[in-house]
Structure formats: structure tokens, C-alpha cells
Amino acid sequence: MPALTEKHRQRYDRQFRLGDIGEAGQRKLLGSSVLVIGLGGLGCPAAIYLTAAGVGRIVINDFDTVELSNLTRQIGYGTEQVRQSKVDSMRDHLLHLNPDANVESVGHVMEADELQRRVAEADVVVDCTDNFSTRFAINAACLAAGTPWVSAAAIRFEAQLTTYHPRDAQSPCYRCLYPEGTEAAESCLAEGVLGPLVGTAGCVQAIETLKLLLGIGRSLVGRLLLFDAMQMSWHEIRLKRDPGCPACGDSPQAATS
Numbered sequence: 001m002p003a004l005t006e007k008h009r010q011r012y013d014r015q016f017r018l019g020d021i022g023e024a025g026q027r028k029l030l031g032s033s034v035l036v037i038g039l040g041g042l043g044c045p046a047a048i049y050l051t052a053a054g055v056g057r058i059v060i061n062d063f064d065t066v067e068l069s070n071l072t073r074q075i076g077y078g079t080e081q082v083r084q085s086k087v088d089s090m091r092d093h094l095l096h097l098n099p100d101a102n103v104e105s106v107g108h109v110m111e112a113d114e115l116q117r118r119v120a121e122a123d124v125v126v127d128c129t130d131n132f133s134t135r136f137a138i139n140a141a142c143l144a145a146g147t148p149w150v151s152a153a154a155i156r157f158e159a160q161l162t163t164y165h166p167r168d169a170q171s172p173c174y175r176c177l178y179p180e181g182t183e184a185a186e187s188c189l190a191e192g193v194l195g196p197l198v199g200t201a202g203c204v205q206a207i208e209t210l211k212l213l214l215g216i217g218r219s220l221v222g223r224l225l226l227f228d229a230m231q232m233s234w235h236e237i238r239l240k241r242d243p244g245c246p247a248c249g250d251s252p253q254a255a256t257s
């Protein structure tokens with residue numbers, strides 16, 4: 001773990017004053033690595049807060065360019081970034097915020113091999129994507145590498161969040177909950193989404209990721225956290241592992257896949 005410099009002490013003062021973090025926790029964060037997949041309304045606040053908190057290495061992945069219609073919620077970009085690459089814009093933003101951070105940008109859709117390698121190199125993966133097929137790919141890579149991942153989705157005035165942890169025997173995987181080939185029935189493009197709602201979900205992902213990196217608190221493993229902004233209410237439902245899951249279960253198919 002890296003030693004804290006005087007600048008670190010100033011920058012992270014309010015954070016390592018927290019008894020559950022302390023200097024040891026801050027040094028742990030500085031030595032940690034996170035992969036953020038998707039730099040939209042979830043990925044912007046998640047990547048920004050994780051970088052601000054001093055996570056030492058952040059790998060950011062998105063293949064898209066910024067559009068004017070993104071700016072209600074994708075708070076890492078300004079009007080002058082419209083039509084520019086999201087990863088390049090975000091990398092500039094993160095290094096401006098925290099020049100100590102080691103930020104690597106991946107501006108293409110990762111094939112299975114690269115995804116597997118990058119997931120294995122990360123301590124936590126933050127799923128800020130908006131589609132099922134990418135989540136199935138992340139699930140497979142995280143199961144193979146044993147890397148925990150924090151997933152969120154938001155639409156209209158509603159958000160949901162959970163954490164999958166392949167090294168926790170109680171944790172379901174994504175495939176336990178959704179059959180392969182599931183397609184989104186609705187999208188933010190068609191249905192709309194409130195900016196601060198999706199930002200809230202991205203911030204909760206950042207909190208959850210910091211806790212996993214630090215090894216503190218109770219995680220969202222086995223719980224789906226639901227936020228209804230219209231009712232301004234939070235509730236949760238239990239998620240159970242499926243022993244017959246073809247991806248993580250005890251079936252012969254699981255052992256060979």
C-alpha cells in the first residue's frame with residue numbers, strides 16, 4: 001500500500017477522519033483498481049466520486065460520443081464536449097479533479113478476452129451500462145475472475161441497485177436472476193429518465209464500491225435496492241442464488257461453462 005504524502009493528508013482529510021476508513025483505509029484505496037464500464041448517467045458520478053476519493057487506478061470504458069441530449073444527467077461533460085469521445089472527455093475531467101489518479105481510457109467495446117483480462121485486474125467492477133447483453137458478458141467475466149461487481153439501472157423516476165460477489169457463496173449471479181437472451185423491454189430513449197435520479201444511483205454505486213474496496217459495512221449482495229423518486233422511498237427485495245443456475249450453479253453445465 002502506498003504511503004500517504006502531505007498532499008494526500010490534505011486532500012483526503014475529511015475521508016480518513018472517518019474511523020472506519022482511517023489512514024490504513026486511505027492507503028488501501030490508493031492501492032486499489034476499479035473498472036467502470038459505461039460513462040453515461042451512472043458512470044459519470046461513479047467515476048468522478050471514485051477518483052475524488054483517491055482510488056489509485058481507474059479504468060474507464062465507453063465507445064460513445066457526447067450528445068446534447070446527454071447533458072441532463074451525464075455530469076462529467078459540458079456543452080463544449082458535444083460530439084467528442086466520452087472516455088477522452090472523462091479522462092480529462094478526472095485528471096483535472098485528481099492529478100494523482102492513474103486513469104486509463106478504453107474507447108471501444110471490449111471483446112471477451114480483453115474484458116476478462118481487465119476484470120481480473122480490477123478489485124471491483126462498476127456496471128454503468130444500459131443493456132442486458134453487456135451485463136451477461138460482465139457476469140461471465142466476473143464469475144471467472146472472482147471479481148465483485150456493482151450494478152445499477154435507472155428509468156423514468158425509478159432506480160435499482162445490487163452487488164454480485166462470486167466469492168460469496170450466498171451471492172446470486174446475474175444469470176441466476178435473468179435468463180440468457182433477456183432484452184430490455186423499455187429504454188430511457190423511449191421512456192425518459194430524471195437526471196438526478198440516475199445520478200443518485202451512480203453515487204450509491206460509488207459508495208458501495210468504496211465499501212467493497214475497504215472491506216467495511218454491509219454490502220448489497222443478495223439485496224435489490226429500489227429507489228422510487230416519485231414517492232421518495234427506498235425499499236429492498238431479497239435475491240437468492242439459483243442452485244441450478246447454468247452460470248454459477250452446481251449443475252454439470254455450470255462446471256463446464
Ligand SMILES: [Zn+2]
Pocket residue numbers: 172173174175176177242245246247248249
Ligand atoms: Zn448464477
